[in-house]
Structure formats: C-alpha cells, structure tokens
Amino acid sequence: MAPPDTVSIVEVGPRDGLQNEAGSIPLAAKLALLDDLGAAGLTRIETGSFVSPRAVPQMADSDALFAALQRRPGVRYAALTPNLRGLERAIAAGADEVAVFAAASESFSQRNLNCSIAQSLERFAQVCTAATRQGIPVRGYASCVLGCPLEGAVAPRQVTEVVGALLEMGCYEISLGDTIGTGTPGSMQRLLDELLPRFGAQQLAVHCHDTYGQALANILVALQAGIATVDASVSGLGGCPFAPGATGNVATEDVVYMLRGMDIECGVDLDALLLAAGNICRALGRPTHSRAGRALAAAADA
Ligand code: HMG
Numbered sequence: 001m002a003p004p005d006t007v008s009i010v011e012v013g014p015r016d017g018l019q020n021e022a023g024s025i026p027l028a029a030k031l032a033l034l035d036d037l038g039a040a041g042l043t044r045i046e047t048g049s050f051v052s053p054r055a056v057p058q059m060a061d062s063d064a065l066f067a068a069l070q071r072r073p074g075v076r077y078a079a080l081t082p083n084l085r086g087l088e089r090a091i092a093a094g095a096d097e098v099a100v101f102a103a104a105s106e107s108f109s110q111r112n113l114n115c116s117i118a119q120s121l122e123r124f125a126q127v128c129t130a131a132t133r134q135g136i137p138v139r140g141y142a143s144c145v146l147g148c149p150l151e152g153a154v155a156p157r158q159v160t161e162v163v164g165a166l167l168e169m170g171c172y173e174i175s176l177g178d179t180i181g182t183g184t185p186g187s188m189q190r191l192l193d194e195l196l197p198r199f200g201a202q203q204l205a206v207h208c209h210d211t212y213g214q215a216l217a218n219i220l221v222a223l224q225a226g227i228a229t230v231d232a233s234v235s236g237l238g239g240c241p242f243a244p245g246a247t248g249n250v251a252t253e254d255v256v257y258m259l260r261g262m263d264i265e266c267g268v269d270l271d272a273l274l275l276a277a278g279n280i281c282r283a284l285g286r287p288t289h290s291r292a293g294r295a296l297a298a299a300a301d302a
C-alpha cells in the first residue's frame, strides 16, 4: 500500500523522554521545551503524567507544569492518567486529552501498574467513561506489543485483545508501543497482519523505542500498511523506568527527516525542531541521540 500523504506526529519527549531522567529537571527547562516544540509546529504534545509521584518522581510536577504552560493555539497538550485520581488531576490541570496505558504482557502490567491486565482495563474503562462525560478525548496505549522485558516474545493475539478492549471502552486511537525496542520490520509486519483485518489503520498509531536501532524501519512498515500517526521523542529522549535497558523513542528529528524525504507532510519545521533538541540537550547536559540531528549539525558546522 502507498504510504499516507500526511502523518500526524505525537511528540512524547516531555513525558516519555523526561520520565526516565535520573536527575530532577527544573520546571523552567520543561516549559522551555514545550514552548520550543510548539514553535516547531508540533500540535500533539504529551506533556506530563498524573501518576503516583512515588512511582515516577520526574512527573510529580505535572500539575505545576500545566498551570504554568503558555498554551499555543492549535496545540493539544495531553497527559497520562492511570486511574480516576489521575483523571481528576488532569481535568483540574486543564489537559486537552488524556491517555490510558495497558500492557499486552501480564508481567509488565504488574510491574508498570501494579495490577493485572484485566484490572487495569477495568480502571481504564472508568477513566474513559468519566473523561467522555467531560468531553475529554482518551488515547490508549498497548505496551510491549513486540516484546516484553520480563516475558520475551508477546503473541500478536494478546495485542489484539488489549487493542480491542481499549477501543471498545472509547479510546479514539491506540498507540502500539514497542516498549523495549526489540521489534523488527518482520515482527511489526506480523503484528499488523493480525491487527489490520480487525481494526482500521486510522485507529492505530505506532510508538517505537529505538533500543535495537529498528524504530525507523518499523515505522516505515507501519506507514506502508496505512498507519498515519507516529509517536516520537525530540532528540530520542526517554525510556520507561519499568523497562530497564530500554532506550528512548525514535527521535522526532529522524522521523521528520525521513518523512520529508518521502514527500509526506507532517507540519513540523525541522530547523526549529533542531533548536528545540539543542536546548533540551543543553539543559540535560548530554548529546542528542538523533542521527539526523547530529549529521545536520555537523553539516552546518562544516
Ligand atoms: P498502586 O500502588 O497499586 O496504587 O499503584 P494505589 O492506589 O495503592 O496508590 C499508591 C500510592 O500512589 C498512594 O500514595 C496513592 O495515593 C498514590 P501513598 O499512600 O503511597 O503515598 N496514587 C496517586 N498519586 C497521584 N496521582 C495518581 C495516583 N494514583 C495513586 N493518579 C499506580 C498504581 C498505577 C498508581 C502506580 O503503579 C503508578 O502510578 N504507575 C505509573 C506507571 C508509569 O507512569 N509508567 C510509565 C509510563 S508507561 C510507559 O512509559 C509506556 C508507554 O510509553 C508506551 C510504551 O512505551 O509502550 C506509555
């Protein structure tokens, strides 16, 4: 199938990226990142998490972050909500959208959410009902779709069940999380062969961590299957504190570079995105993980 003409990028750096930082990040640096990402043309930005501050201390200031945010018109600022308490915090903070996050592997569900998949789906159904009543869109994640840090291989059938349950409870889109980045174009294709006869490509997104360097290849497979929503993290920041060893998401710069080369519109200004990446990397005191970012910086210096 020909890839889509337009792709929607969901920028997850402020959440998935920063949740995995060892040190605490000043609120001002988070605010500057959100401003820079909006200026680069990103219109869907996962901004924070209303989870237990004990579980993920780096997201404990999400209430303050939303309160101080200089909202840019046309940008949807989203947040993770694991339960009704999280939803209440998200509503009080003025999040435009929330996300629930189930796992396709039982062990990862226990580690990440301290409950079984079935229990998590019950909680998420409550979140969906309450959010929908308030007119707040809910996005769903299915994690570990191409592998689990504890169980290894995950059968596509398990993913189908979780995706079906999340859609049925009212999530408008399900992001397929390769949480530990072990997937390959082969396993991504097999997963999509299982999912796409049952669900529409427009109901699905891909969320590829790049631990094994497979993320762009996996995204290309998804684009060729008609999926037009891609999660990415500026400068490849991130990982999951409950999946040790997993590196960040695919870098947004690398995705934008690839899409540009394929004549696929995504509305993101690559030069402005490189500035955003440079600023957050300086704030964190580390080099970018983006290959395109490094190459473009070197070419500009030459
Ligand atoms: P629990 O211990 O089973 O729940 O945790 P609990 O209800 O017993 O609460 C435990 C403590 O958390 C209590 O505080 C609650 O008040 C508090 P304490 O009495 O110990 O001081 N609490 C909360 N505080 C603030 N906001 C809340 C909230 N809920 C409870 N909403 C729970 C269950 C789900 C809360 C916990 O396990 C948790 O917060 N987990 C967070 C997991 C997480 O954020 N993981 C990273 C994001 S997922 C990810 O990265 C994957 C993804 O990127 C996709 C992919 O890559 O595949 C999305």
Ligand code: MG
Pocket: 016, 177, 179, 207, 209, 239, 240, 249
């Ligand atoms: Mg993730």
